Amino acid sequence: MSVIDGKAFAADVRARVAEGVAAVKAKGITPGLAVVLVGEDPASEVYVRNKGIQTREAGMASFEHKLDATTPEADLLALIEKLNNDPAVHGILVQLPLPGHMDADKVINTINPAKDVDGFHISNVGLLATGQKSMVPCTPLGCLMMLRDKLGNLSGLNAVVVGRSNIVGKPMAQLLLGDSCTVTIAHSRTKDLAEVCRGADILVAAVGRPRMIPGDWVKPGATVIDVGINRIEDGGRTRLVGDVDYDSAAAVAGAITPVPGGVGPMTIACLLANTLTACCRANGLPEPQGLTA
Ligand SMILES: NC(=O)C1=CN([C@@H]2O[C@H](COP(=O)(O)OP(=O)(O)OC[C@H]3O[C@@H](n4cnc5c(N)ncnc54)[C@H](OP(=O)(O)O)[C@@H]3O)[C@@H](O)[C@H]2O)C=CC1
Numbered sequence: 001m002s003v004i005d006g007k008a009f010a011a012d013v014r015a016r017v018a019e020g021v022a023a024v025k026a027k028g029i030t031p032g033l034a035v036v037l038v039g040e041d042p043a044s045e046v047y048v049r050n051k052g053i054q055t056r057e058a059g060m061a062s063f064e065h066k067l068d069a070t071t072p073e074a075d076l077l078a079l080i081e082k083l084n085n086d087p088a089v090h091g092i093l094v095q096l097p098l099p100g101h102m103d104a105d106k107v108i109n110t111i112n113p114a115k116d117v118d119g120f121h122i123s124n125v126g127l128l129a130t131g132q133k134s135m136v137p138c139t140p141l142g143c144l145m146m147l148r149d150k151l152g153n154l155s156g157l158n159a160v161v162v163g164r165s166n167i168v169g170k171p172m173a174q175l176l177l178g179d180s181c182t183v184t185i186a187h188s189r190t191k192d193l194a195e196v197c198r199g200a201d202i203l204v205a206a207v208g209r210p211r212m213i214p215g216d217w218v219k220p221g222a223t224v225i226d227v228g229i230n231r232i233e234d235g236g237r238t239r240l241v242g243d244v245d246y247d248s249a250a251a252v253a254g255a256i257t258p259v260p261g262g263v264g265p266m267t268i269a270c271l272l273a274n275t276l277t278a279c280c281r282a283n284g285l286p287e288p289q290g291l292t293a
């Protein structure tokens with residue numbers, strides 16, 4: 001069994017992004033990422049702060065916009081329009097979830113698709129689904145990079161994705177299909193999930209339920225990608241666990257990503273990669289190699 005070191009992999013991706021950024025800067029262009037946070041979710045604030053730090057470390061410009069939880073939707077849409085028209089901004093990310101009075105689909109679809117570094121705009125979703133050049137969602141892109149690095153060619157492998165959200169499960173399935181896996185998407189209505197999981201050469205868990213997937217659902221030798229980020233109480237302290245029961249799964253898997261230190265750091269690295277890609281496309285420069293799907 002090998003542990004897939006997402007933290008080290010992400011550091012390597014960020015170093016390659018930094019090289020690409022330096023090359024673009026030599027032409028007088030500084031890639032810029034704008035992150036918009038509405039409301040005061042503490043977990044989101046940590047995540048947004050980390051993004052800002054890593055964006056600047058890669059040599060890019062970081063623009064942070066914090067809006068009050070009660071901000072009218074129209075004000076957020078106006079800010080997005082401003083960022084759409086700002087030539088210093090190549091990537092826009094609106095942190096999800098949004099407060100209940102906002103229509104997330106409307107907000108996302110207001111972002112210029114060329115600046116949609118999350119890959120959530122309907123245009124990018126359609127482009128990905130039809131195998132055309134698009135902005136690819138960061139979390140699934142990070143998972144794909146780790147899978148290709150570990151397994152090489154994914155063609156013909158049975159992949160099971162547990163979870164069908166628009167931000168993780170569905171785009172993950174599209175990417176695996178693009179690499180010629182035989183893909184099954186499982187969800188809360190799936191019959192005999194254990195048996196479905198046991199058929200997986202590649203098992204991706206994106207559920208949001210702490211340690212839901214035990215080792216006896218894992219095919220011996222399978223590659224397990226744990227997307228889950230769950231905060232649990234443990235002896236009076238909180239800590240992070242995935243959707244997979246790590247110890248029992250690691251005993252049978254061929255390779256597995258830990259939580260923390262697996263998919264999470266790759267998500268941020270891919271966000272930076274997407275921002276560089278968006279900047280290159282916007283300026284007619286050659287795209288960075290090996291940083292897109
Ligand atoms: N590491 C990272 O960078 C990121 C991590 N995450 C984490 O990944 C996890 C999933 O996130 P997200 O996709 O946004 O979550 P959602 O809540 O949007 O989707 C969860 C999915 O899991 C399915 N599900 C829920 N319960 C079960 C069950 N008992 N059996 C089978 N399927 C079930 C749901 O099915 P149904 O559709 O039928 O309700 C749904 O499709 C979370 O822990 C989140 O924190 C998310 C984004 C990035």
Ligand SMILES: Nc1nc(=O)c2c([nH]1)NC[C@@H]1CN(c3ccc(C(=O)N[C@@H](CCC(=O)O)C(=O)O)cc3)C=[N+]21
Pocket residue numbers: 046047093094095096097118138139229240259260261262263264265267268
């Ligand atoms: N528009 C939008 N795009 C997103 O990509 C997005 C989002 N909204 N909302 C929330 C989720 C969640 N997400 C994470 C990213 C990195 C870590 C991460 O770096 N995790 C570290 C641990 C961090 C810690 O210790 O708290 C790790 O797993 O090692 C976690 C979660 C992106 N998301």
